[in-house]
Amino acid sequence: MTSTDTTPQSLQFECDTGNYHTFCPISCVAWLYQKIEDSFFLVIGTKTCGYFLQNAMGVMIFAEPRYAMAELEEGDISAQLNDYEELKRLCTQIKRDRNPSVIVWIGTCTTEIIKMDLEGLAPKLESEIGIPIVVARANGLDYAFTQGEDTVLAAMAARCPDKAPVAEAEKEERNAISKLLNFGRKKEEVAIEESEYVNHPPLVLFGSLPDPVVTQLTLELKKQGIKVSGWLPAKRYTELPVLEEGYYVAGVNPFLSRTATTLMRRRKCKLIGAPFPIGPDGTRAWIEKICSVFGIEPKGLDEREAQIWENLEDYVKLIRGKSVYFMGDNLLEISIARFLIRCGMTVPEIGIPYMDKRYQAAELALLEKTCHEMNVPLPKIIEKPDNYNQLQRIKAHQPDLVITGMAHANPLEARGINTKWSVEFTFAQIHGFTNARDILELVTRPLRRNNNLKDLGWDKLVRDEAKV
């Protein structure tokens, strides 16, 4: 993709000490229990895990969440208590109180260290209590933040049905999206609708997104005549998509490499490696790549992308020529940096917890291409960053904006450096053409705030002797 490039420059990758702040991957239960409506997430861990969820997830805890801690006590650690009996007691209680369609066990650091055999216990207990039990080891020993979702979806991928139901009517029943689109229409109309699609092998998308975004991206592909046969995860566990050998799959988020691997190796699906549909440029590249795999000539994308950029101009104006520094904590960094470079920003450095160069290959290529086209230097990509070293570099560079975790945001603001809290990108709707504005809404907020406060003369609010 960069063969036309005449400058010898290419992306540089570095790896630092891994002393950085991020959320524990068990945080994925907070959005996944909301996404998968008939699930119950049981985090098997300690008070430390529970306190994190309670504090990090803020008020969500009070909405009678469908998740709980199986809090390990000293007797569990020293194996005075029997793991199987204990889990059975808890899961029976959950079944009685909530009657979920699936219980997801989240393994934690503690279950890893004491080597609790969750994968072994689950099938036995599953057959005894009659509820599917999915095991995901989303622990802080191995993963960062959003990678938690990856471990859950990789485990879910094994549960997707491998044969499409025979009856057509039943299939429609199973499929939430087609049901939504065909809502209230007669069979003939549905048949006409089917003809709007090009004949292509089934495509299943993976990655948990809010339902409105699922609808938007599905409609976007429909415009190209591409039918989305299913989505991992679906709204309900009982609606997990069919995955037959030879189906095509495409990821919507950059942190889903394990899921992608599982889909390819275990389910024999074909992965469409594309940039991610974040920003109008990313969305367009994502659609184009899917079209090209199916041999479809994309229609109207030029105008569509141009139209979106036109509508973004008031925000793009605010950030053009400014620099943004990513400290790195959620693996969305490459895609967002690529979009912001297209908006005219410069990016000295992208911190990222983990870099899967194969899964993100197309995204990295687009990043490189974007830098060349915008004529800006390529960012340095720092895997497993070291926050202390980063703060020294931030101090030296004085970037216009730092995208960072909450641990550093207020202290940086007090030192006159604009910050945007990175976690908001995980929870905001940022995918597709429609939501490009929402990304810029987030990115420009500190700059718009500055415009309001600029004449007050109080940028630096720490005393000179303050450290760092």
Add this chain to the structure above:
Amino acid sequence: MKLAYWMYAGPAHIGTLRIASSFKNVHAIMHAPLGDDYFNVMRSMLERERDFTPVTTSVVDRHVLARGSQEKVVDNITRKDAEEHPDLIVLTPTCTSSILQEDLHNFVQRAQIESQGDVLLADVNHYRYNELQAADRTLHQIVQFYLEKARKKGQLPEGKTEKPSVNIIGLSTLGFHNNHDRTELKRLMNDLGIEVNEIIPDGASVHNLKNLPRAWFNLVPYRELGMATAQYLEQEFGMPYIDITPMGVVETARCIRKIQQVINAQGANVDYNVDYEEFINEQTLHVSQAAWFSRSIDCQNLTGKKAVVFGDNTHAAAITKILAREMGIHVVWAGTYCKYDADWFRDQVSEYCDEVIITEDHGAIGDAIARVEPSAIFGTQMERHVGKRLNIPCGVIAAPIHIQNFPIGYKPFVGYEGTNQIVDLIYNSFTLGMEDHLLEIFGGHDTKEVITKGISADSEMNWSKDGLAELNKIPGFVRGKVKRNTEKFARDRNISEITAEVLYAAKEAVGA
């Protein structure tokens, strides 16, 4: 195993980190996996802290599991020592290190050889202690370490201060209204003519700890934090301590009288004699409004109203006494989550309430609230949410707390200004309940809706089922705006039916 949705007190390491981050120039290094450093997030968000929280992690990852931490912990300690030159580095174990059973003590000893500053291992076991107990232990540990060090070097200052003086022990970061209590306690001591010798741990330097014995006595305002230190100082240096929380008019007076007694007992040698009775009288009758409030008609109307109280020992006990003794409110039950110190609580409140509840189970508390249907609840953020569900007002009196419980305005709970703040908190909780009740009886007075038609009410636009389904997914508070903007968009383009696609096209066009 225990099925748990919510916990009142955090894990042990949070207590240790609260102590370490309270001191000036003390750095804590957690021996923990990635993601356990959310203490920094809490500190930075809740306290709106301007400085970086002095807590880092020596990350436990797969390699550590396989081969042990080896040089990693030592390197991280010596690195931090070189980077920031803290006076003290506290190596903080977590639940993970509790099970790994690495010899952290050995790491500390090795790191100490190369470090300029001091290095300590916090002596807290995750499975034995909670946040509050760990904080109490860590403070004691640090104080003991520096006093013994000073004694060994012969640097312990001799004798007492000339004028009566006090150490205030137990103010810390992330403590409920601790920063405001600090100001109020200093002011109170100043009014009493008492010098504040040291306040620990909040804002203190470890170099000053050796001066602690110079104070005439120690004041421990909170039951949960500081008792171990005060008891240690009593044993080692014969320093008397006062553990009466000056919260509420009666208890504040009791605390001051005890101070008087302690000072006069020591003052005999230096001809020092204080009489605070007049001060108490003046403050109670004319400075604090709480005594007058008890007498006023407002408070009369609260007589016999039912309330329940739940929180940590200090606040739940103090508020129970204020409600029952100073306002004539009927406390149906009072409870604490400090199970490990339940006897003290029972002893404090049993004569002021019908029933005492000791539990860490928020479900049991929710049920107990529903059972008695009080007019107001005084509890933690959790009880506030129970109140919301049951439509009962709640005043928040104890941690766990959210960001709104770290007010910027001056809101102490202790001392005479504290009594004023508590009156407002209690009175506002009850009147809101009363208003609510009246509104319900009279069917509400807000009748605007039926008289004037909303702008979107008479729209002729035709919404398709999928369009409507998408619209309904939009959060309620912006749905009206999105609907209006979408309809305007459709009207301008002569679109007759609004589908999901139209809805999103409108969003793209106008940011609806």
